[in-house]
Amino acid sequence: MTISSLHLIKPHVKDLGGFTVKRLLPSLSHKMVGPFIFFDHMGPAVFGPGEGLDVRPHPHIGLATVTYLFEGVILHRDSLGSVQPIHPGDVNWMTAGRGIVHSERSPDEVRRVGGPLHGIQIWVALPKMHETLAPSFEHHPVSTLPVVDLPGVQLRLVAGAAFGHTAPATTFSDMFYAALEMMPGSRFTVPAEYPERAVYLVDGEADVEGSVLPAQYMAVLPAAQEFTIEAKTKARIMLLGGKSIDGDRVIWWNFVASSKDAIEKAKEDWRAQRFGAVPQETEWIPLPEAPKPPESFS
Template identity: 45%
Template sequence: MSNINLIIEERPRNIGNFMVGRLLPFQGKRMVGPFIFIDHMGPALMKPGENMDIGPHPHIGLSTLTYLFEGNIVHKDSLGTEMEIKPGQVNWMTAGSGIAHSERTPGYLREQSKTLHGLQIWVALPKELEEMEPSFFHADTEQLPYWEADDVAYTLIAGSIMEKKSPVPVFSPLYFLQLKSAQQKKVSIGDALYGEVGLYILEGSIESEGTTFGPKELLVAKDSGLCEFTMNANTTVYFFGGEAFPEERFIYWNFVASNLDLIERAKQKWLEQKFQPVPGETGFIPLPTENNNFKQHR
């Protein structure tokens, strides 16, 4: 019997002046553990003068995780943070009761040719922490746990697994784990996984139960304890998941909450421009008249 419960392929989405491949939310699977939103950015080849420019916009009830493979983004937020993220680093912003931020190409790259490629992820907060104070954390590449086993290279980007712990301050049991292999290798880590589990294939391919799966596919497992597969040569995959929350989650635009009243209050607060402003920024992304995300999650 197959252990693969669902196969999700990237769907193109336009987020302004940038196209992404959306993985979550999906109509048949709104969340995987606490992970509620995953976008694969690029790879986007940008000419001089073509840049990422996502102006100030708000979040509540979640943490955002940005992880780049190529390119650079300057993050600014209403806490006064200004941080350039580079490939292999982690930006982790916890919105809690409310935060606003912008994401832009750094000034020194704006008139150069460049590539932008990475993952942007939302992790819902536990109900008791949904209205916590907002915060920001940045981790350099060398701070992330890295190890090799049987010619497979592991990097723990966030959470805890295999007796390793990332410095990224998560708020519920979860993991976001990168595996890279230059050779064909069988991988069996089911005994280390917990909760709900997804596997995303960035490049290369894997074989599971006689079937080959390729890039830009997300596989959701029925039973995390049965996760065995073969990584073909030059393959990169990501395991993510963790303990699911007992309450359902709602999502409207950039707002996530277990209570629709929290979302309505956040909408009104943004309409009235009562979120703390982002220093050094002018303008803002207006509240959409229609919600382009799925309203109800779990």
């Protein structure tokens, strides 16, 4: 196996005023990997005193979203009344279903002194039968996530089922999402458990089947084959995959759906502010007037 056979995805880099975001999904070559339809690597960044993340209230439909942090803290608020800070390794799993609104900001105590922020945000498209279910929110501390310890390797299962474990977040499709930390010289073999899988090198140096995987690139793996990762330095890696979703998905701004009609309805509902409000928030992000890629940190 060579890197070229792994279908490398180059990041699309956006500079948000000193805060860099690298988008891997959706891409021209791969709209999705399993049910994963959005993958953003945010940071690393360091905010000065008085600065911080401010993502105003905005809506979602048809997906579940989670931000996995390596550094920093984000305060989540949503239209269900949830108020929950997320720290490194925790899982805030939000299922939008037929519609939810949320904001993501730096907590006041963090904003006063500034500090780092670094993590990965993903969206998982919901199967058709669950696209319009009631929205929900779950928080799972890092201590509740399954961990696999091997020589020089620690794997934390963030969501789904794999490697003999099941993570606590409620998911609606066959999938897995895991964070891998590897020491120099260590090896980890991912089984051919799911038909669609990908590996993302957050930082460090690593090979896949003897070929160099560039940092901040995603390698989409061939089906029905095991693959082995070898760390050349200390490395952080995200693994993801699952069964393919049941049909194509339309993605417009922060909306995901199996039909254009559902997208149009969501647009009209947001214009009319029928999604509901986020307690303690008075702002919101207006609906774009033209189709555009999904917002970062959403």
